[in-house]
Amino acid sequence: MFLIYCPYCEEERAEEEFHASGEAHIVRPTDPESLSDEAWGDYVFFRKNPRGNHHELWQHTTGCRKFFYMTRDTATYEIKEIYKVGEQPKVATAPAVPNKYDQFSSEQAVKK
Amino acid sequence: MQHYSGFGLLKHAMSHHENWQRVWRNPTPKKSYDVVIVGGGGHGLATAYYLAKEFGITNVAVIEKGYLGGGNTARNTTIVRSNYLWDESAFLYEHAMKLWEGLSQDLNYNVMFSQRGVLNLGHTLQDMRDISRRVNANRLNGIDGEMLDAQQVKEIVPDMDCSANRRYPVMGASWQPRGGVARHDAVAWGFARGADALGVDLIQQCAVEGFEIEDGTVTGVKTTQYGTIKAGKVGCVVAGNSGVLADMAGLRLPLESHPLQALVSEPIKPILDTVVMSNHVHGYVSQSDKGDLVIGAGIDGYNGYGQRGSYPTIEHTVSAILELFPIFSRVRMNRQWGGIVDTTPDACPLISKTEIENLYFNCGWGTGGFKATPGSGHVFAASLAKGEMHELAKPFSIDRFNTGALIDEHGAAGVAH
Ligand SMILES: Cc1cc2nc3c(=O)[nH]c(=O)nc-3n(C[C@H](O)[C@H](O)[C@H](O)COP(=O)(O)OP(=O)(O)OC[C@H]3O[C@@H](n4cnc5c(N)ncnc54)[C@H](O)[C@@H]3O)c2cc1C
Ligand SMILES: [Zn+2]
Numbered sequence: 204m205f206l207i208y209c210p211y212c213e214e215e216r217a218e219e220e221f222h223a224s225g226e227a228h229i230v231r232p233t234d235p236e237s238l239s240d241e242a243w244g245d246y247v248f249f250r251k252n253p254r255g256n257h258h259e260l261w262q263h264t265t266g267c268r269k270f271f272y273m274t275r276d277t278a279t280y281e282i283k284e285i286y287k288v289g290e291q292p293k294v295a296t297a298p299a300v301p302n303k304y305d306q307f308s309s310e311q312a313v314k315k
Numbered sequence: 316m317q318h319y320s321g322f323g324l325l326k327h328a329m330s331h332h333e334n335w336q337r338v339w340r341n342p343t344p345k346k347s348y349d350v351v352i353v354g355g356g357g358h359g360l361a362t363a364y365y366l367a368k369e370f371g372i373t374n375v376a377v378i379e380k381g382y383l384g385g386g387n388t389a390r391n392t393t394i395v396r397s398n399y400l401w402d403e404s405a406f407l408y409e410h411a412m413k414l415w416e417g418l419s420q421d422l423n424y425n426v427m428f429s430q431r432g433v434l435n436l437g438h439t440l441q442d443m444r445d446i447s448r449r450v451n452a453n454r455l456n457g458i459d460g461e462m463l464d465a466q467q468v469k470e471i472v473p474d475m476d477c478s479a480n481r482r483y484p485v486m487g488a489s490w491q492p493r494g495g496v497a498r499h500d501a502v503a504w505g506f507a508r509g510a511d512a513l514g515v516d517l518i519q520q521c522a523v524e525g526f527e528i529e530d531g532t533v534t535g536v537k538t539t540q541y542g543t544i545k546a547g548k549v550g551c552v553v554a555g556n557s558g559v560l561a562d563m564a565g566l567r568l569p570l571e572s573h574p575l576q577a578l579v580s581e582p583i584k585p586i587l588d589t590v591v592m593s594n595h596v597h598g599y600v601s602q603s604d605k606g607d608l609v610i611g612a613g614i615d616g617y618n619g620y621g622q623r624g625s626y627p628t629i630e631h632t633v634s635a636i637l638e639l640f641p642i643f644s645r646v647r648m649n650r651q652w653g654g655i656v657d658t659t660p661d662a663c664p665l666i667s668k669t670e671i672e673n674l675y676f677n678c679g680w681g682t683g684g685f686k687a688t689p690g691s692g693h694v695f696a697a698s699l700a701k702g703e704m705h706e707l708a709k710p711f712s713i714d715r716f717n718t719g720a721l722i723d724e725h726g727a728a729g730v731a732h
Contacts, residue, residue, distance in 0.1 A: 204625050219627045223617035225571070244717030248569040248660045252558030254620045277572070278620045298562070 205280070209263045210271050210287045220265045226250045227258040227272050254278050255297025316512035319423055338504065339511035344518050344538075347545035348376045350699055351536055352552060353523045353560065355379025357388040357499070358677060358684065359552035360506035360517075361692020362699070364422075367513035369693070370700035375515045376546075377507075378538060380522035384503025387554050388685065390622075390654035392577050392611040394590055394599065395686040396433040396494035398460050400449045403710040403722045404663055405456045410707055411690025412458075412493060418689055424505030426497050427604070431589045433494030434468065436639070438483040438595040446489045453491075461490045474586055475639050483596050483638055496590060496601055496609075502688055526564050532672035533564070548673045550699050555620065555655025557665075557678035566669055568676065569716045570657045573614040574624035575682055578632070578651040580643075582606030591639065598635030607649060610636055614656060614682060623653045656681045661721040666695060666708040675699060676713070 205218040232238050232246055251257065259273045274283040274294040283294045317323070317336040327335060350366060352359045355377045366372045379385075395415060397408035419425050437443040446462060453460040464487045469477040477485045511517055518541070525537035526549065535545040551560050555572045582605050592599035598612040612632035615624040629651060637644055658681040659665060665679040677695045680687060694705040704712065715721055 204627070217627075218625055225618075240719065241717045244719070245567075248716040249567050250569070250571050252568070252571050252618060253562075254556075254559050254572075257618060259617070275617070277618045280619060280621050 205282065207261070207273075207282070208285050209266055209269075210285050211267045211269045212263065216263070216266060220263060222262045222264040224260040224262055224270070227260040251296070253297035256283060256294055258292055258296055316423075316508065319425075338508045339517055342516045342518070344376055344378075344516055344521075344541050344544055345374075347535075348516075349374040349547045350550065351375070351544060351546035351548075352377045352550045353536065354386070354551065354553035354556075355383040355503075355507070355517060355519065356386045356552065356554060357384065357503050357506065357688040358554075358680070358691045358695070359550075360384075360503055360510055361688050362550060362552060362677070362695045363515045363517075363692075364506045364510040364513070365693045365696035366700060367510055367515055370696055372700055373514035375510075376518055376544065377510070377515060378518045378521055378523055378536065378544070380520070380539075382519055383507050383517065384500050387575075387654040387656060388503045388688070389500040390577065390652055391499055391685040392599065392601070392609050393496040393499045393685060394433065394494070394592070394601065394683075395428070395497055396491050396590075397458055397686070398433070398435070398449060398453045398489060398491045398494070399724055400452055401722050401724060402452075402456060404724050405453065405458060407690060407694070407707050407711070408687055409456070409458050410694070411687045414689035414693060415497065415686075416493075418497075418502075418505070422505040422509050424501065424508060426501045426505050428495065428497040429604075430493050430495040431601075432471070432490060432492045433590040433592065434463075434471065434488040434490055436468070436488045436591065436593040436595070437486050438593065439486070442595055443486050446487065450489050459491055459493050461492075463488045463490050471589060472587065472591060474642055475591065476641055481638065485639070494590065496603075497685075499685060502685075506688075506692070523560065524563070526671075526674065528564065528671060528674075531670075533674040546673075548675065548699050548702075550675045550677060550695060552677045552695070554678060554680065554684070555657050557657050557676060559620075561676070564669070564671055564674060566671065568665065568678070568713065569659055570665070570679055571618050572620055572655050572657055573617070574619045574621060574653040575611070575614045575656045576624040576628055576632070576651060576653045577609065577611040578629065578648050579603070579610065580608040580646045581649050583608070583646060586642075593635065593639060596635040596638045598632050598639070600636050600640070608636075608643065608646065610648075614658065615653075620655055621653070622655055658682065660716065662724045663722040664691070664711055665713050666691070666698070666704070666711040667713040668704065669713065 397412040450460040521540035527535040587602040590601040659679040697705040
């Protein structure tokens with residue numbers, strides 16, 4: 204059971220108020236017209252699945268309904284940091300094989 | 316291998332059951348094998364068994380980081396059925412169903428496969444249309460299935476509340492009489508015993524922590540206990556940890572690992588002699604031979620490897636069961652646990668070669684792979700033995716997520732099971 208701090212409501216609330224929306228910082232293809240099937244497949248279906256720190260997108264669904272980010276350890280379930288959309292993570296993710304098309308990868312997004 | 320029989324039981328009773336042979340050896344691994352299977356769950360053990368039995372490949376090791384069957388194999392709610400919508404999955408699960416029907420005899424091990432029937436309930440008009448489509452598709456594929464109305468459901472499960480004044484009234488169901496349950500740990504043990512007897516080395520308490528890869532071909536696995544073990548071919552069957560193994564090989568898989576929980580009640584007198592599943596209220600329940608109600612539902616929404624989940628999920632599960640069976644409201648729950656399921660975007664498994672030569676994955680069974688255990692092992696063994704994917708396995712390759720040839724079973728498999 205998580206107690207999650209919503210960075211907008213500035214309050215710790217119970218897990219049930221939130222929805223986990225998967226991997227964070229996935230960047231939409233900048234030039235969709237020229238994308239190969241393989242690259243599209245990668246963008247739509249292939250997600251990082253690290254055992255360890257993971258950058259995630261969450262939504263405060265039954266509260267303010269805003270999206271925010273979380274770095275969480277998927278093995279211990281410890282929440283390492285919470286940050287707002289537009290902000291950058293301070294804690295790195297566990298090593299995972301980067302997306303072949305690194306325009307989508309979170310590392311890239313972090314650098315930008 | 317000591318053959319099990321009624322007579323044997325009697326004979327051993329004379330010596331107070333103190334002289335039973337060990338069920339499998341505990342060998343030190345050799346330096347090299349023709350095939351190394353990573354993961355000693357039901358699917359990995361079944362693969363090893365069929366490799367040895369059907370394809371004559373006995374120089375095989377199964378490497379398991381914990382104990383045999385300690386992953387999802389002995390954590391699931393044991394539902395077995397084959398009434399999937401699409402041809403590809405229907406054929407695969409029906410292949411497994413046919414093997415289940417002779418499994419105890421084949422293994423000389425009682426896996427307690429009990430064909431007590433599976434009901435998939437419908438609570439809305441759309442549910443009923445989907446069920447009708449699925450039952451018809453099943454029948455065209457030679458898989459048993461019937462459409463039942465609420466009255467017929469009530470006759471099969473008299474203690475379920477099928478009245479029209481529920482919030483989610485039961486309007487009908489699909490009924491697969493050949494479906495049922497099996498004893499999950501016995502399935503792992505039966506395959507392990509059979510494989511061991513045919514010469515397969517079962518290596519427990521030893522994790523694979525890397526691969527030896529030369530020029531794009533896998534040549535062995537690095538282990539925590541025995542250093543590098545050479546292998547002609549490597550088959551990874553590690554369910555929730557598949558992403559971790561793929562990382563070791565520099566591969567990506569279209570999988571995310573989630574906790575899936577189950578719980579059992581205190582034992583009660585026989586009240587439910589079939590399996591009840593509902594996508595709509597999202598829960599499923601059966602009663603074990605010990606008398607406990609075996610209950611499960613959906614995954615926890617976040618990624619996790621912790622083999623435990625959150626309380627809100629348990630609460631949803633239990634409220635779904637009470638919607639169907641208000642009569643269970645006073646039953647106390649005894650135990651609760653979680654497994655880590657490897658879910659794919661189309662709710663179908665990955666049985667596939669990879670970019671690395673001789674490295675195969677069999678995973679992505681997510682919330683519903685127990686029912687496939689013998690079939691999955693059989694087609695995976697055939698693929699490893701021949702170096703070419705088995706006909707039934709071909710549609711389940713990883714590259715379907717790049718070609719777009721998905722097998723979207725979310726309709727039929729919408730509920731976790
Ligand atoms: C709560 C729950 C309920 C379920 N209910 C049903 C159901 O009713 N019906 C149904 O059909 N399915 C159900 N399932 C799904 C089913 O349990 C799985 O799909 C199936 O058991 C997977 O079997 P497996 O052998 O592939 O995996 P597992 O049994 O998980 O085996 C994988 C093995 O790999 C080992 N391993 C992992 N990493 C390494 C490593 N690095 N080195 C060596 N070994 C490693 C693990 O220790 C584990 O023993 C359920 C699952 C859960 C969790
Ligand atoms: Zn909020």
